[in-house]
Structure formats: structure tokens, C-alpha cells
Amino acid sequence: QLQLQESGPGLVKPSETLSLTCTVSGGSISSSTYYWGWIRQPPGKGLEWIGNIYYDGTTYHNPSLKSRVTISVDTSKNQFSLNLSSVTAADTAVFYCARLGKWLQPSYFDYWGQGTLVTVSS
Amino acid sequence: DIVMTQSPDSLAVSLGERATINCKSSQSLFFSSINKNYLAWYQQKPGQPPKLLIYWASTRESGVPDRFSGSGSGTDFTLTISSLQAEDVAVYYCQQYYSNFPTTFGPGTKVEIK
Numbered sequence: 500q501l502q503l504q505e506s507g508p509g510l511v512k513p514s515e516t517l518s519l520t521c522t523v524s525g526g527s528i529s530s531s532t533y534y535w536g537w538i539r540q541p542p543g544k545g546l547e548w549i550g551n552i553y554y555d556g557t558t559y560h561n562p563s564l565k566s567r568v569t570i571s572v573d574t575s576k577n578q579f580s581l582n583l584s585s586v587t588a589a590d591t592a593v594f595y596c597a598r599l600g601k602w603l604q605p606s607y608f609d610y611w612g613q614g615t616l617v618t619v620s621s
Numbered sequence: 622d623i624v625m626t627q628s629p630d631s632l633a634v635s636l637g638e639r640a641t642i643n644c645k646s647s648q649s650l651f652f653s654s655i656n657k658n659y660l661a662w663y664q665q666k667p668g669q670p671p672k673l674l675i676y677w678a679s680t681r682e683s684g685v686p687d688r689f690s691g692s693g694s695g696t697d698f699t700l701t702i703s704s705l706q707a708e709d710v711a712v713y714y715c716q717q718y719y720s721n722f723p724t725t726f727g728p729g730t731k732v733e734i735k
Contacts, residue, residue: 545714545726545727545729548724561723563723595671605718606718606724607661607673607676608671608716609676609682611670611671612670613670614670
């Protein structure tokens with residue numbers, strides 16, 4: 500059974516960089532079949548797509564986050580990562596990593612991590 | 622970007638009754654070359670990640686009870702729960718994943734027991 504698990508600091512200071520890692524188990528991130536993505540959800544609010552990555556490092560990201568987002572992949576560790584720079588309180592959210600539906604980008608998300616809450620505060 | 626709206630914001634339905642959630646997109650999600658609508662539905666319970674229910678507007682994800690069904694085409698879509706169960710209390714989101722646009726989600730519809 501495929502599992503995804505987010506990890507990283509739960510508290511980040513304003514203007515700093517938020518860094519999260521998603522570890523995939525029960526399947527290979529190097530599969531050419533799937534893309535992998537990040538989604539966030541501010542407390543009590545809806546879902547916002549952040550970006551996706553392919554095993555070869557090809558990335559797509561939400562233009563609304565402009566150049567603040569960097570997504571990378573480490574196939575040797577079966578992980579992919581998110582960096583969000585220059586954070587403000589508005590970036591406080593639960594961050595989810597997820598797998599996209601087969602062969603497709605963009606796509607629906609068929610497997611999700613449990614999510615990790617990141618609070619931006621001094 | 623494609624804007625997704627949902628109605629109602631919330632609804633209360635008696636156990637065993639039908640619940641209907643509507644989702645509308647600002648442009649058509651139908652791709653004629655493959656005859657599919659790029660629309661998915663999710664269920665999110667408190668403290669849990671979203672769970673995929675429906676994709677391609679009407680294809681039920683494996684393991685999802687058949688009381689959940691999706692319909693619609695173009696810009697107007699519906700998620701129907703044919704006989705509401707207590708475990709269906711959740712927020713439901715639609716998502717468009719139409720090619721060459723950032724994927725976007727609707728604002729959510731909260732389903733409660735009347």
C-alpha cells in the first residue's frame with residue numbers, strides 16, 4: 500500500500516524559508532507513471548495547489564506563488580521536497596504531499612499524506 | 622485560472638436521504654478528443670487529508686461506496702450521495718485538472734446530519 504509522509508519544522512519565522520520533505524513508501528517515486536505534488540490548506544479554509552514534480556526533476560508550480568516555490572526530488576531516498584521562501588503569516592497552513600493520477604499532469608490526487616501543520620510566527 | 626464554485630456552502634440531510642452538491646467551473650472542463658471531463662471530487666473529514674471519491678467527473682475510485690456518484694459535463698457537475706450515512710459527514714471539494722491550467726479546487730460544501 501502506497502504511503503506518503505510529510506516531515507519538517509512546524510514553526511517557521513517570517514521572511515525565512517519553509518522546507519518540507521515527503522517520503523514515499525510502498526512504491527517507487529522513480530516510476531515514470533506518476534507525478535507527485537504539494538497542496539496546502541490554511542486552517543479552516545480550502546485547498547490550494549502548490550506544485551508538482553516528476554521523477555526526472557520536471558516541475559510545475561502555481562503561478563500565484565511566483566518564484567517563492569522550489570520543488571525537488573531525490574530518487575535515491577524516494578523523497579521529494581518543497582521550499583517556500585519569504586514566508587509570511589498568510590503561509591500558515593497544513594501542507595500535504597500527494598500522488599497524481601496515472602500518466603497525467605495536472606491530474607487528480609489519488610494518494611495523500613496525513614499533512615503537517617506549519618505555522619509562520621516570530 | 623479556472624474558477625470553481627460550489628453550492629450550497631453547507632447542507633443538512635436526514636440519514637438515508639439524498640444529498641446533492643453542485644460544482645460549477647468558469648470554463649468547460651470537457652476535452653472532446655478523449656470525451657472526458659477533467660473534474661474530481663474529494664471528501665475531507667476533520668483532521669484528515671482529502672480522500673479521492675470521483676475522477677473524470679463520474680468514475681468512482683476503487684473502494685468508494687456506490688452511494689457516491691458524480692455526473693455532469695462542461696461547466697456544471699454534481700456529486701450525489703444517494704442515501705446519507707453518518708460516516709458521510711464531511712466537507713466535499715471539487716477539483717478541476719484541465720490541461721495547461723493550474724489545478725484549482727472549489728471552496729467546499731459541508732454536509733451534516735439533520
